[in-house]
Amino acid sequence: MDDVCDYEHQWGKIILSPDLVKKKLPLHLDPRHEYTASPLYVDALLKKGFITMRMLQKRIGLEPFMRVLHRVLTVGLDMSEKKATPAAWRHLLTTTEAFFRSVSSVTGREIPTFLDQFVRTGGHVAFAVKFDFNRKRNIVEIEVKQDDTEGNGRVQYTGPLSVVVQEVDGAFSHTIQIDGATSHAEISCHSKGRKQKKKKVPILTGEEIEIDLTNMDAESPILWLRIDHDYLLIREITISQPMFHWEYMLKYEKDVIAQMEALERIQALPSAHSRSVIVDAVSNDKFFYRIRSRAAFVLTSVLNRKSEAIAVGTPVLINMFRENFGSKAATNIPRSNNFVVTAQNLQQYFVMQSLPQAISRLRKQSGECHEEVQPFLLDLIKFNDNSTNRYSDDFYRASLYNSLAASVYPSEYLPYRVDLPENLNQDFRILIKEFTHALNMDTVNPSWGRVVGIAALSGIYQLQKCGYFPLDSGILWSFAHPNSSVQMRRCAITLIVDRIVNDLNASETRMKDLGRLLDMVEDEHDPSVRILIPKLLAQTPPFATYNNTIFGSDNPCNSTETAQKLWSLCTNPRIDANIRNGFVDVYYSLYALGAPPALGGPDESIGIHRSYVTVPNASSVLFTSQFHNSGYEAARRSPPRRDFGDEMNLMH
Numbered sequence: 001m002d003d004v005c006d007y008e009h010q011w012g013k014i015i016l017s018p019d020l021v022k023k024k025l026p027l028h029l030d031p032r033h034e035y036t037a038s039p040l041y042v043d044a045l046l047k048k049g050f051i052t053m054r055m056l057q058k059r060i061g062l063e064p065f066m067r068v069l070h071r072v073l074t075v076g077l078d079m080s081e082k083k084a085t086p087a088a089w090r091h092l093l094t095t096t097e098a099f100f101r102s103v104s105s106v107t108g109r110e111i112p113t114f115l116d117q118f119v120r121t122g123g124h125v126a127f128a129v130k131f132d133f134n135r136k137r138n139i140v141e142i143e144v145k146q147d148d149t150e151g152n153g154r155v156q157y158t159g160p161l162s163v164v165v166q167e168v169d170g171a172f173s174h175t176i177q178i179d180g181a182t183s184h185a186e187i188s189c190h191s192k193g194r195k196q197k198k199k200k201v202p203i204l205t206g207e208e209i210e211i212d213l214t215n216m217d218a219e220s221p222i223l224w225l226r227i228d229h230d231y232l233l234i235r236e237i238t239i240s241q242p243m244f245h246w247e248y249m250l251k252y253e254k255d256v257i258a259q260m261e262a263l264e265r266i267q268a269l270p271s272a273h274s275r276s277v278i279v280d281a282v283s284n285d286k287f288f289y290r291i292r293s294r295a296a297f298v299l300t301s302v303l304n305r306k307s308e309a310i311a312v313g314t315p316v317l318i319n320m321f322r323e324n325f326g327s328k329a330a331t332n333i334p335r336s337n338n339f340v341v342t343a344q345n346l347q348q349y350f351v352m353q354s355l356p357q358a359i360s361r362l363r364k365q366s367g368e369c370h371e372e373v374q375p376f377l378l379d380l381i382k383f384n385d386n387s388t389n390r391y392s393d394d395f396y397r398a399s400l401y402n403s404l405a406a407s408v409y410p411s412e413y414l415p416y417r418v419d420l421p422e423n424l425n426q427d428f429r430i431l432i433k434e435f436t437h438a439l440n441m442d443t444v445n446p447s448w449g450r451v452v453g454i455a456a457l458s459g460i461y462q463l464q465k466c467g468y469f470p471l472d473s474g475i476l477w478s479f480a481h482p483n484s485s486v487q488m489r490r491c492a493i494t495l496i497v498d499r500i501v502n503d504l505n506a507s508e509t510r511m512k513d514l515g516r517l518l519d520m521v522e523d524e525h526d527p528s529v530r531i532l533i534p535k536l537l538a539q540t541p542p543f544a545t546y547n548n549t550i551f552g553s554d555n556p557c558n559s560t561e562t563a564q565k566l567w568s569l570c571t572n573p574r575i576d577a578n579i580r581n582g583f584v585d586v587y588y589s590l591y592a593l594g595a596p597p598a599l600g601g602p603d604e605s606i607g608i609h610r611s612y613v614t615v616p617n618a619s620s621v622l623f624t625s626q627f628h629n630s631g632y633e634a635a636r637r638s639p640p641r642r643d644f645g646d647e648m649n650l651m652h
Contacts, residue, residue: 003044008124008343011610014048019248029588035581039231079092100115100119128146131143133217133221139186140225143184166248167570169202170200201223244273250478260291263291285347295357317362324348325352334380337385381404397438397447406436457495476495477497511559511562516555521533521575557599
């Protein structure tokens, strides 16, 4: 849902079933035909389709939904046997209208509002919610605000909205009515203020959990509040509630998504008690492993705040790793790998990958890496023993090298770079040796999917980016050569795009690197590599339109040559339509719908523009491209984007 909302906010509304005879949609490309649809739009369309089907299943119920699917499948199977009858062939495919006719005939329910809101129109809702407890009347007063301006992809919603209030006497579901930009509602509470420090509290799942109530407001019976917990809307929600509500939600809520939301809010505004709550979440083996992994990165963010960065001693995450995965004889040496394919052991395996990557992001107040981090990571690499393990440890080793790369911080010599090896201190010579050794060994004995080589190459790039290597794109281009494996090529191209976009000291090579990438599209034979280039450039453009100067409109790539080359790629009929549409995304990201300023166009282009979420980072794509890579938690938006209203005012 985050991906869908982000896409709609940046690019425009996604319509699942657009009117084919209507005038042109307010988008830079027409998605109604396969040869004119943006590849990014199609990816987001599929995600929105999955969400919409889930919303439909929640609305009509699981059993009726399965009956609908059974009917569609039965008709298709019956008609597949009538190959000699052309009239039966049309039943092998189903349309939106035919599917929803089946829904109406099987369930006996008409859902025109659902179709109008989520299928025939696009957009998502953005709610900002705050509430107050009225002690005299024992009610919760809720205020729900919607963004007054629709923007690229936001819409105004009117209709029911579900609210779950977790009280000390249980969880109670309510429905309130949203009827405009600002809506108010009152919900009666079933409980009084707490009278004891600990109590068994029924939660929404029906379980009774003993909750320590000492941290909550003694006058209020509310433990936490959730909005649209069943995800019946495509929406973004900002809930303003005291920090102890989020801490209780993380600690006691059984819904994984709710726990993830609590972690994001705790990361944004942690309290003095938050640190211990997050530590408990990381160490609690009953929690879902994704929650534990995410909590480790959130804990790193909390510890890096100035008040925490001054603390001395071994970081708590290092002690936690040694306690759980260290040898009994010497905790500083990790135990030999013994991966067992059971639910519990697999979760421990993923947490074991996450902790070093979270530890590597620990920083002192000066911005430098904590002095115990790099020796700790080097010991994990040195003493990693997989000799008695029946399974490969490729992904674990890759996570260690990714951790080592993340521990590299900008050089004090910047913008002057270290050109001679003797100018490097011993610590960074060791890092160079480790990355080079891993890269060479992965070339001789490839890991699965080249994950170790990708991590090592990313580490070398990080050393270059931070000033410990001379700036040289030749290393990356050597791995982008067609003779390299496709995984290494994709990694190298991703890092080259990251250099073009984010390396402030690469101004002399940006234009040359971008030109080589654009030339590669015309000459490359591997379609996965060809489509990757426009996708990365569209997601992370080197510069942007007039209203997004944060991306650097003075970028050397903002030239006549770039504009002309992009236009030729957009209009070249010999190039696959999917790739051409990808470059239309790039062109729109850079120049909107107007002529490029480098070719005499206006500085402020008329028409619609792309609305950016944050400054993107191409290298974060590597974290999300590998199976169950725990680095995904580091690549998440955190805290999530909010760009309407004054969220700080809501917190008071």
